[in-house]
Amino acid sequence: MDTSEHTRHKDRPGGSPAHQDRPGGSPASEDVPQRPRDAQGTRARILHAAGAVFAERGYEAATVRDIAGRAGVNQALIFRYFGSKKALLTEVMAQGGKEQLSNTPADRLFETALRGVLVEGGKPGTDRLMAVYLRSIGSADAAPETVRALGEEYATALASLSSADDSKLRAQLAMAWLLGIGLMRVVVGQEPLASAEPDEICGHVLTALEGLLGERN
Amino acid sequence: MDTSEHTRHKDRPGGSPAHQDRPGGSPASEDVPQRPRDAQGTRARILHAAGAVFAERGYEAATVRDIAGRAGVNQALIFRYFGSKKALLTEVMAQGGKEQLSNTPADRLFETALRGVLVEGGKPGTDRLMAVYLRSIGSADAAPETVRALGEEYATALASLSSADDSKLRAQLAMAWLLGIGLMRVVVGQEPLASAEPDEICGHVLTALEGLLGERN
DNA sequence: CCCTTATGTAAGCAGACGCTTACAATGCTA
DNA sequence: TAGCATTGTAAGCGTCTGCTTACATAAGGG
Numbered sequence: 492m493d494t495s496e497h498t499r500h501k502d503r504p505g506g507s508p509a510h511q512d513r514p515g516g517s518p519a520s521e522d523v524p525q526r527p528r529d530a531q532g533t534r535a536r537i538l539h540a541a542g543a544v545f546a547e548r549g550y551e552a553a554t555v556r557d558i559a560g561r562a563g564v565n566q567a568l569i570f571r572y573f574g575s576k577k578a579l580l581t582e583v584m585a586q587g588g589k590e591q592l593s594n595t596p597a598d599r600l601f602e603t604a605l606r607g608v609l610v611e612g613g614k615p616g617t618d619r620l621m622a623v624y625l626r627s628i629g630s631a632d633a634a635p636e637t638v639r640a641l642g643e644e645y646a647t648a649l650a651s652l653s654s655a656d657d658s659k660l661r662a663q664l665a666m667a668w669l670l671g672i673g674l675m676r677v678v679v680g681q682e683p684l685a686s687a688e689p690d691e692i693c694g695h696v697l698t699a700l701e702g703l704l705g706e707r708n
Numbered sequence: 709m710d711t712s713e714h715t716r717h718k719d720r721p722g723g724s725p726a727h728q729d730r731p732g733g734s735p736a737s738e739d740v741p742q743r744p745r746d747a748q749g750t751r752a753r754i755l756h757a758a759g760a761v762f763a764e765r766g767y768e769a770a771t772v773r774d775i776a777g778r779a780g781v782n783q784a785l786i787f788r789y790f791g792s793k794k795a796l797l798t799e800v801m802a803q804g805g806k807e808q809l810s811n812t813p814a815d816r817l818f819e820t821a822l823r824g825v826l827v828e829g830g831k832p833g834t835d836r837l838m839a840v841y842l843r844s845i846g847s848a849d850a851a852p853e854t855v856r857a858l859g860e861e862y863a864t865a866l867a868s869l870s871s872a873d874d875s876k877l878r879a880q881l882a883m884a885w886l887l888g889i890g891l892m893r894v895v896v897g898q899e900p901l902a903s904a905e906p907d908e909i910c911g912h913v914l915t916a917l918e919g920l921l922g923e924r925n
Numbered sequence: 926c927c928c929t930t931a932t933g934t935a936a937g938c939a940g941a942c943g944c945t946t947a948c949a950a951t952g953c954t955a
Numbered sequence: 956t957a958g959c960a961t962t963g964t965a966a967g968c969g970t971c972t973g974c975t976t977a978c979a980t981a982a983g984g985g
Contacts, residue, residue, distance in 0.1 A: 528951055528962050549846040551768035555943065565964055570944060628895055629766035629843035635896045642898055657908070663892060663901040664885075664912055671888025675880060678845055679852045681859055684880040691874070695881055699916045745932050745981060772973065782934055787974060927985090934979070942971075949964070955957085 534572050536562040542583050546619040549626035550580055550634065577633050583623060584637040597648050601665055601704070602697060604645065608673040609689040621673050642666050652704050661703050668696065751789050753779040759800050763836040766843035767797055767851065794850050800840060801854045814865050818882055818921070819914060821862065825890040826906040838890050859883050869921050878920050885913065 540562035544553045555576050559566035573579040595603045608621050627634040642663070649662035672692065676685045684692075757779035761770045772793055776783035790796040812820045825838050844851040859880070866879035889909065893902045901909075 530962065533962080549768070551766070552847050554941080556941090566943095567945080567965090568963070571962085576943065626846035628891065629846050630769050639896050639898050642892070642896065646898075657900075660900050660904055660908070661912060663898055664889065664909065667888035667892040667901065668885045669888065670891055671884035671886065672881065674845065674887055674891070675859070675884040679856050679859065681856050681863075681880055683874075683877050684884065687877055691877070692881065695878060695920060699920045703912060703916050747932065750932080771971080773971090783973095784935090784975080785933070788932085793973065928983105929985105930981100930983085932979105932981075934977105936976085936978100938973105938975075940972085943969100945968075946966085947964100948966105949962105951960105951962070953958105953960085955959105 533564055533568060537564055537569055537572060538583060541579050542623060545580060545583060545627055546622035550631040577631060580627065580631055581633050581637065592644055592648065597651050600648055602693060605669055605693060605696060606689055608669055609692060622677050625674050625678050665700055665704060750781055750785060754781055754786055754789060755800060758796050759840060762797060762800060762844055763839035767848040794848060797844065797848055798850050809861055809865065814868050817865055819910060822886055822910060822913060823906055825886055826909060839894050842891050842895050882917055882921060
């Protein structure tokens with residue numbers, strides 16, 4: 492069928508040996524103009540590119556050749572640094588997952604996460620972790636496990652807000668809503684949900700969940 | 709190293725030439741004991757097998773060889789009857805999608821759909837249409853389109869319950885919750901959500917959504 | 926009976942895939 | 956300068972994929 496559809500970054504054209512300068516807005520860019528043999532930098536570039544490709548195509552449709560091409564790196568390095576494609580996905584998912592959890596008080600956690608989905612999910616600039624989750628959840632078995640583990644922690648934190656005996660179930664229902672909204676916006680793109688203002692969605696959802704999460708019983 | 713990750717149904721084991729009689733508990737089995745050249749029956753068997761395989765593995769991970777094997781049919785027939793793997797998915801998704809919509813009054817629609825997800829989604833016996841949606845939504849571009857179209861109709865019907873000016877957005881939020889719950893139960897399998905009683909979940913969700921869907925403003 | 930059409934089968938094609946291997950640079954240290 | 960581990964590269968291996976082709980049956984009609 493298609494075989495084409497996405498731009499094939501063939502390879503570096505001529506004899507120029509591989510280094511292609513700093514790609515630009517790297518974080519806290521050192522003054523070092525060229526670092527031709529930088530393991531950490533290469534690892535980071537691979538991780539970043541992998542996040543982007545997984546977010547765009549999902550785990551199965553993404554290829555290590557695509558990732559290597561986007562990172563400007565030989566694909567053999569992916570296996571040197573990460574071992575396998577699956578391990579790469581796991582690493583991508585693991586990075587940055589728990590930061591929000593430890594930096595946010597429980598009673599602000601849900602709204603923060605929801606706004607994260609609403610804002611971060613769509614823009615191509617951000618790391619789009621949620622898109623990786625949503626697009627890969629059906630295929631790779633690593634994805635459901637990671638989502639389950641991460642969701643477990645969110646739900647536990649969220650459950651502490653309610654003293655109901657089924658507080659965990661309630662918290663998981665709230666998390667499920669969050670995921671569903673992300674799915675509809677990012678992957679399905681259903682209107683008017685996909686273009687609605689985060690504030691409006693937040694208002695509706697938080698109002699509806701008031702009883703579920705906050706009630707004394 | 710593994711490269712495999714999921715059980716590979718290698719191929720038909722021995723020299724036995726692929727025929728393998730009527731598998732037994734086929735749905736509403738006609739009395740016809742053997743119909744060696746039955747186009748409609750073959751088509752139906754392929755569709756049924758495709759639904760099962762797509763539901764279990766998702767679109768990308770499912771192979772036409774798997775589907776053909778499960779249907780007890782030569783894989784070339786899949787392309788004769790459906791043209792392509794993607795067209796097969798579309799057909800699988802299209803079947804039975806709108807029946808519920810036309811058979812259910814709007815004010816019972818959401819609960820009916822929700823219970824459908826909660827009951828049908830898990831059991832391996834049923835056709836598990838929801839599982840196909842959830843597992844394939846990230847990969848095949850046919851899936852998001854179908855989900856969007858179907859969700860559009862559900863949301864429109866649901867929106868008629870509210871006279872709010874953003875009633876459609878509200879309805880889509882409700883549908884998103886439904887999808888998210890299905891995702892968490894069927895694909896992720898997060899406990900205690902995955903094993904919770906449909907009645908309990910229904911109660912929580914319907915209570916929370918009362919204001920969203922029913923309110924006069 | 927042959928001819929045509931519908932149905933099923935066996936084999937394979939061309940390409941993409943994850944991953945490996947053999948080897949060239951590079952930098953560090955002694 | 957020699958030795959060595961680290962980092963990067965080119966090429967390909969074996970397998971799987973969706974899909975096609977050439978051919979075997981079966982039914983039906985003249």
